[in-house]
Amino acid sequence: MLTYHLDPHSATPLYEQLYRAVRADIMSGALAGGDRLPSKRKLAANLHVSQITVETAYGQLLAEGYLASEPRRGYFVQPQLAVPSPAAPAPAPSAPADHAPDDGCRYDFRTNIVDNGCFPFATWARLSRSVLSEYSDRLLRSTDPCGAVELRQQIARYLRDCRGLGVSPDNILVGAGSEYLMQLVIQLLGRDRVYGLENPGYRKLYQIFQANGAAVRPLPLDKRGLRADELAKSDASVVYLTPSHHFPLGTVMPAQRRLEILRWASAAPRRYVIEDDYDSEFRYASRPIPALGELDRAGRVVYVNTFAKSLAPGLRIGYLVLPDALMARYRARFSLYSSTVPSFDQHTLAAFLRTGAFERHINRSRKVYQARRDALLAALARELDGLPYEVSRAEAGLHLLLHMRNGMRERELVDRAAAVGVRVYGLSAYYTPPVTPPRATLVLGYAGLTGAQIDEACALLRQAWDAAPSGTAEGAK
Amino acid sequence: MLTYHLDPHSATPLYEQLYRAVRADIMSGALAGGDRLPSKRKLAANLHVSQITVETAYGQLLAEGYLASEPRRGYFVQPQLAVPSPAAPAPAPSAPADHAPDDGCRYDFRTNIVDNGCFPFATWARLSRSVLSEYSDRLLRSTDPCGAVELRQQIARYLRDCRGLGVSPDNILVGAGSEYLMQLVIQLLGRDRVYGLENPGYRKLYQIFQANGAAVRPLPLDKRGLRADELAKSDASVVYLTPSHHFPLGTVMPAQRRLEILRWASAAPRRYVIEDDYDSEFRYASRPIPALGELDRAGRVVYVNTFAKSLAPGLRIGYLVLPDALMARYRARFSLYSSTVPSFDQHTLAAFLRTGAFERHINRSRKVYQARRDALLAALARELDGLPYEVSRAEAGLHLLLHMRNGMRERELVDRAAAVGVRVYGLSAYYTPPVTPPRATLVLGYAGLTGAQIDEACALLRQAWDAAPSGTAEGAK
Numbered sequence: 001m002l003t004y005h006l007d008p009h010s011a012t013p014l015y016e017q018l019y020r021a022v023r024a025d026i027m028s029g030a031l032a033g034g035d036r037l038p039s040k041r042k043l044a045a046n047l048h049v050s051q052i053t054v055e056t057a058y059g060q061l062l063a064e065g066y067l068a069s070e071p072r073r074g075y076f077v078q079p080q081l082a083v084p085s086p087a088a089p090a091p092a093p094s095a096p097a098d099h100a101p102d103d104g105c106r107y108d109f110r111t112n113i114v115d116n117g118c119f120p121f122a123t124w125a126r127l128s129r130s131v132l133s134e135y136s137d138r139l140l141r142s143t144d145p146c147g148a149v150e151l152r153q154q155i156a157r158y159l160r161d162c163r164g165l166g167v168s169p170d171n172i173l174v175g176a177g178s179e180y181l182m183q184l185v186i187q188l189l190g191r192d193r194v195y196g197l198e199n200p201g202y203r204k205l206y207q208i209f210q211a212n213g214a215a216v217r218p219l220p221l222d223k224r225g226l227r228a229d230e231l232a233k234s235d236a237s238v239v240y241l242t243p244s245h246h247f248p249l250g251t252v253m254p255a256q257r258r259l260e261i262l263r264w265a266s267a268a269p270r271r272y273v274i275e276d277d278y279d280s281e282f283r284y285a286s287r288p289i290p291a292l293g294e295l296d297r298a299g300r301v302v303y304v305n306t307f308a309k310s311l312a313p314g315l316r317i318g319y320l321v322l323p324d325a326l327m328a329r330y331r332a333r334f335s336l337y338s339s340t341v342p343s344f345d346q347h348t349l350a351a352f353l354r355t356g357a358f359e360r361h362i363n364r365s366r367k368v369y370q371a372r373r374d375a376l377l378a379a380l381a382r383e384l385d386g387l388p389y390e391v392s393r394a395e396a397g398l399h400l401l402l403h404m405r406n407g408m409r410e411r412e413l414v415d416r417a418a419a420v421g422v423r424v425y426g427l428s429a430y431y432t433p434p435v436t437p438p439r440a441t442l443v444l445g446y447a448g449l450t451g452a453q454i455d456e457a458c459a460l461l462r463q464a465w466d467a468a469p470s471g472t473a474e475g476a477k
Numbered sequence: 478m479l480t481y482h483l484d485p486h487s488a489t490p491l492y493e494q495l496y497r498a499v500r501a502d503i504m505s506g507a508l509a510g511g512d513r514l515p516s517k518r519k520l521a522a523n524l525h526v527s528q529i530t531v532e533t534a535y536g537q538l539l540a541e542g543y544l545a546s547e548p549r550r551g552y553f554v555q556p557q558l559a560v561p562s563p564a565a566p567a568p569a570p571s572a573p574a575d576h577a578p579d580d581g582c583r584y585d586f587r588t589n590i591v592d593n594g595c596f597p598f599a600t601w602a603r604l605s606r607s608v609l610s611e612y613s614d615r616l617l618r619s620t621d622p623c624g625a626v627e628l629r630q631q632i633a634r635y636l637r638d639c640r641g642l643g644v645s646p647d648n649i650l651v652g653a654g655s656e657y658l659m660q661l662v663i664q665l666l667g668r669d670r671v672y673g674l675e676n677p678g679y680r681k682l683y684q685i686f687q688a689n690g691a692a693v694r695p696l697p698l699d700k701r702g703l704r705a706d707e708l709a710k711s712d713a714s715v716v717y718l719t720p721s722h723h724f725p726l727g728t729v730m731p732a733q734r735r736l737e738i739l740r741w742a743s744a745a746p747r748r749y750v751i752e753d754d755y756d757s758e759f760r761y762a763s764r765p766i767p768a769l770g771e772l773d774r775a776g777r778v779v780y781v782n783t784f785a786k787s788l789a790p791g792l793r794i795g796y797l798v799l800p801d802a803l804m805a806r807y808r809a810r811f812s813l814y815s816s817t818v819p820s821f822d823q824h825t826l827a828a829f830l831r832t833g834a835f836e837r838h839i840n841r842s843r844k845v846y847q848a849r850r851d852a853l854l855a856a857l858a859r860e861l862d863g864l865p866y867e868v869s870r871a872e873a874g875l876h877l878l879l880h881m882r883n884g885m886r887e888r889e890l891v892d893r894a895a896a897v898g899v900r901v902y903g904l905s906a907y908y909t910p911p912v913t914p915p916r917a918t919l920v921l922g923y924a925g926l927t928g929a930q931i932d933e934a935c936a937l938l939r940q941a942w943d944a945a946p947s948g949t950a951e952g953a954k
Contacts, residue, residue: 026732027772064766065701065731078733116617125609128821132602140593140789176653176793176817183660191690204813211811213668213690224542254542255503256555289541295504312617314820316653334688336681340653343791344605345819 001038001046014049015056022057026066026081033079037067105423107457111248111399111445118365119312120357127351131344139343145335147174147319148346154353155319162359163280164290165303167321173330176340178276178306178318179208184337185302185320186212188330189238189272196236198226200430202247202276205240218432221246225253228260238272239265243292244280248430248443250393250401258292265300272326277305281362283396284370299323307349309398310362317341317349369398375451376400376444379458387465398447401427403439407469410440416464422457478515478523491526492533499534503543503558510556514544582900584934588725588876588922595842596789597834604828608821616820622812624651624796625823631830632796639836640757641767642780644798650807653817655753655783655795656685661814662779662797663689665807666715666749673713675703677907679724679753682717695909698723702730705737715749716742720769721757725907725920727870727878735769742777749803754782758839760873761847776800784826786875787839794818794826846875852928853877853921856935864942875924878904880916884946887917893941899934 004021006014025031038046040054047054058075061067067075132139146152152169159165175181182205186195191213197205199218209216217236219226225246231239239261243253265271275292283289293301306318322330339346352358373394380391380402387406394400402424404413410426417424427441428434446454481498483491502508515523517531524531535552538544544552609616623629629646636642652658659682663672668690674682676695686693694713696703702723708716716738720730742748752769760766770778783795799807816823829835850871857868857879865882879901881890887903894901904918905911923931 063729065729065733065735078731081732081736116614119614119617121614121617125613128609129606132605136602137593137596137598138791140596140598140791142785142790142793176657177815179814180653180657180817187688207813211664252540252542254555255558256542258542259558308619308815313619313815314615314617316619316815316817316819336684337656338654338785338790338793340657340793340817342793342819342822345822 002043004047006047006049015053015060018047018049018053018057019060022061023064023066026077031077033077033081035077036073037075037077039074104421105418106421107449107453107460108423109399109425109442109444109446109457110423110448111425111443113445113448114309114313114398115365115368115447116312118361118368120361120364123357124348124352127355127357128344128348131347131351135343135347139347141343143174143339143341143343143346145337145339146330147172147339147341148343148350151346151350151353152319154350158353158358159291159321163277164294165321166294167303171321171324171327173320173322173327174339174341174346175318175320177308177316178278178304179204180340181304181318181320182208182274183212184330184334185274185304186214188322188326188334189302193238194234194236196226196231196234196239197432198241198246199432200248200427201240201432202242203430203432206432221249221251223251224257225251226257226261228257228264231261232264237268237270238274240274240276241292242276242278244277244289245283245397247278247397248399248401248427250395250397250399252289252396253292255295258295262292262295262298262300266298272300272302274302274304277303279309279397280305281310282366282369282398284366284373293321296323299325302326310365311349311352311358315345315349317345369447372446372449372451372454373400375454376446376458379455383458383462384465387462399443399445402442402444404442404465405439406465408440408465409469410437410442412469413440413442413465416467417461420460420464422460422464424461479520481524483524483526492530492537495524495526495530495534496537499538500541500543503554508554510554510558512554513550514552514554516551581898582895583898584926584930584937585900586876586902586919586921586923586934587900587925588902588920590922590925591786591790591875592842592845592924593789595838595845597838597841600834601825601829604832604834605821605825608824608828612820612824616824618820620651620816620818620820620823622814622816623807624649624816624818625820625827628823628827628830629796631827635830635835636768636798640754641771642798643771644780648798648801648804650797650799650804651816651818651823652795652797654785654793655755655781656681657817658781658795658797659685659751660689661807661811662751662781663691665799665803665811666779670715671711671713673703673708673711673716674909675717675719675723676909677725677904678717678909679719680907680909683909698726698728700728701734702728703734703738705734705741708738709741714745714747715751717751717753718769719753719755721754721766722760722874724755724874725876725878725904727872727874727876729766729873730769732772735772739769739772739775739777743775749777749779751779751781754780756786756874757782758787759843759846759875761843761850770798773800776802779803787842788826788829788835792822792826794822846924849923849926849928849931850877852931853923853935856932860935860939861942864939876920876922879919879921881919881942882916883942885917885942886946887914887919889946890917890919890942893944894938897937897941899937899941901938 006017040051044051044054062069066078068078069075151174152172155172156167156169159167194215194217195209196217196219199220206216217234219230219234225243226241243258261273265273277291291303293303303321307315377394389405390403392401410428414424414426425443427443428437483494517528521528521531539546543555545555546552628651629649632649633644633646636644671692671694672686673694673696676697683693694711696707696711702720703718720735738750742750754768768780770780780798784792854871867880869878871877887905891901891903902920904920905914
């Protein structure tokens with residue numbers, strides 16, 4: 001007779017204790033396939049529990065297929081229920097990857113950071129509360145697969161007013177960030193395509209295209225941005241661009257080059273330009289440069305942008321603007337995908353745009369970032385005085401380029417900076433494959449540092465770089 | 478001399494009106510490449526505006542590459558700026574696809590619906606507000622790429638208490654819904670794999686695998702679920718299962734079959750089982766069936782679930798449980814993907830789980846759905862009395878199967894129901910490729926209908942089906 005210790009004072013009900021005990025015996029092999037279990041009456045008496053308890057436990061074991069019942073014969077253990085043992089020990093989990101490697105650096109000139117201090121959180125929270133009251137349980141329903149109409153209307157208005165793009169809300173597709181949206185674009189345009197990417201460029205993008213099985217071709221740039229002649233010579237049929245502000249070189253693609261690329265796209269069927277307009281809001285010397293999509297009359301530009309940079313990374317909302325033909329294809333083939341953004345966040349963002357809070361926030365942020373850029377330029381001028389260097393591409397975006405000509409190679413500049421607690425980034429890492437550029441150039445993102453931090457960091461950089469380069473020093477030994 | 482009408486009373490600043498006007502002339506060809514523009518002083522005088530206005534407009538045109546300036550010579554229009562005309566007229570956008578086609582049906586037995594009436598919105602809103610106050614601007618930051626730690630801890634606790642799964646929060650990956658997560662799984666396991674899918678099964682899944690470039694093999698089921706022998710004979714190295722409650726057949730896979738499939742997975746390297754546990758919370762006759770992953774000792778089960786069904790479709794949060802080796806691979810290769818779920822929603826859901834509101838909601842929903850199922854069984858018994866039919870698989874989930882044996886084919890049953898305003902769904906559509914099953918079987922989802930609606934719908938079904946089948950009637954002519 002089966003005998004288990006069941007604890008009537010446990011939080012786990014008696015039937016569940018019994019179910020677990022029998023099940024463990026079956027899985028360990030203590031109860032073998034074909035074994036007959038005691039009748040409910042007998043087991044109940046043996047364990048001093050009610051028959052209902054045994055019946056419930058047996059019922060669960062029946063439902064899960066551990067037992068079979070045969071009329072008038074009783075309950076039998078099903079055969080072959082030994083749990084397979086592992087073929088090999090599972091590898092130990094690796095430590096989570098660090099996103100901002102902590103090597104003791106006090107100052108970090110990384111580019112992928114925004115200053116949440118600018119964000120009008122009180123306004124956002126107030127709008128959140130009113131969305132909760134106003135929309136109430138309508139927030140529980142999925143939005144349209146392309147995103148809430150209210151949000152798409154506001155995005156269309158913003159694009160018209162601030163980016164010179166006249167688009168219909170029907171051409172907008174809202175999704176969970178630009179990385180997700182790029183994966184959709186690859187599905188929409190085809191994984192069998194060859195995609196031309198800017199080189200240097202946003203390295204993560206290469207990984208995203210490759211993880212999605214699409215072939216990529218790195219295409220070189222000149223001072224006007226991606227070279228249209230190299231694009232035409234390549235086998236790419238889609239090209240990805242950051243025309244308003246190239247990452248990381250900062251180039252603004254002039255109108256002529258834009259039109260050359262649009263002519264390339266129109267010259268053959270199924271050619272497309274993906275325009276990533278990622279930080280176009282932040283331009284200090286002139287108005288924001290209008291989007292390339294504005295010049296597109298042939299429906300060949302897919303526009304992508306995100307609120308992660310202009311608002312907050314924790315708000316995972318981006319959007320595509322698709323030409324009519326591609327939107328029709330999306331609706332036909334991919335409407336199966338539900339919207340990836342919670343309704344609540346879509347409606348709160350729509351309210352944030354509608355009330356003008358977004359534009360006020362952008363204007364305020366632009367001033368903050370401009371002040372940081374100015375602080376960085378001033379600190380570099382002060383601290384690096386006497387060292388040969390040049391700054392470029394400081395007129396827009398959240399980073400600038402620092403060309404050092406003190407004889408140190410890029411690697412040495414980066415390592416010496418790290419040794420004094422300042423993390424800077426070499427331009428070479430943005431090339432595919434990584435190259436040693438002819439000049440030592442650093443990419444300095446300033447959005448995440450205050451003026452005081454910038455001053456201190458630049459003073460440290462002076463210490464780090466104010467020495468004979470190691471190559472020369474060695475040569476002098 | 479250029480002459481434009483500029484409106485000093487417009488909301489658009491004068492410099493911008495001028496910039497737009499010159500730009501339009503360049504794009505239309507009215508100003509051609511090489512044309513010299515008037516000096517700032519002369520144009521300002523001509524237009525009766527300040528020189529600053531002209532300077533700002535010219536500056537923007539320079540920044541965008543429409544003009545070039547030559548020292549001491551002035552401003553020149555850049556060449557080749559005619560906008561390319563469309564190669565072909567863009568096709569008209571198609572109408573958005575309907576999700577629930579509105580053909581005048583008053584009652585719809587669709588399966589992909591939940592009743593938001595059960596949702597404790599007041600509790601959710603209260604937790605939302607306290608998350609806004611408590612977390613404040615920390616909500617602006619991205620969470621860990623795998624999801625907020627607080628949420629992963631709560632999911633691990635829930636899986637332990639309610640699904641019999643002992644997993645670490647480190648093995649959980651939170652994402653924007655199960656469709657997105659399946660795309661990640663395909664990237665993680667490989668697009669070059671062959672994936673075995675249940676047939677019949679969830680049709681959308683076939684589309685998702687195919688849209689992501691993965692090969693699929695439909696695998697047949699018997700009364701215990703997916704056939705392990707057919708799986709072993711196929712070239713699939715990954716199999717997707719709904720073991721707790723097969724969609725749409727409702728089969729609970731018994732322990733023996735689960736172990737057979739786990740043995741298959743352990744028998745060769747790189748074999749995996751994807752367990753979709755989609756509506757395991759809703760089981761009426763016994764406790765929920767524990768997850769298959771619980772029996773996995775070899776790290777071969779990828780578990781996927783979503784809160785869309787158990788909470789609300791508008792809350793776009795699902796999760797994966799990955800075995801150690803796969804999580805290590807994810808961290809190494811895909812940490813580049815930011816979390817796809819806004820921080821705010823992750824923290825609110827964590828609070829909803831932590832306070833026990835989720836479990837109370839599930840228990841309440843289960844009672845509501847059980848009452849609807851009971852209402853449907855009673856209405857069918859009452860209304861279809863005298864007609865030959867059989868109901869099966871009513872013990873779990875949010876739908877049941879109705880086998881009609883009144884001589885009508887599935888198509889006729891569906892069409893006649895639609896003619897009286899009731900939408901029902903034939904089982905044949907869940908097969909790949911669609912088949913004509915030997916018996917006429919309908920899949921009736923009841924989660925979206927009240928008891929009264931169910932009564933009225935069943936009375937209408939009686940009218941629809943209480944006639945000689947059209948085949949017989951025609952035969953009698």
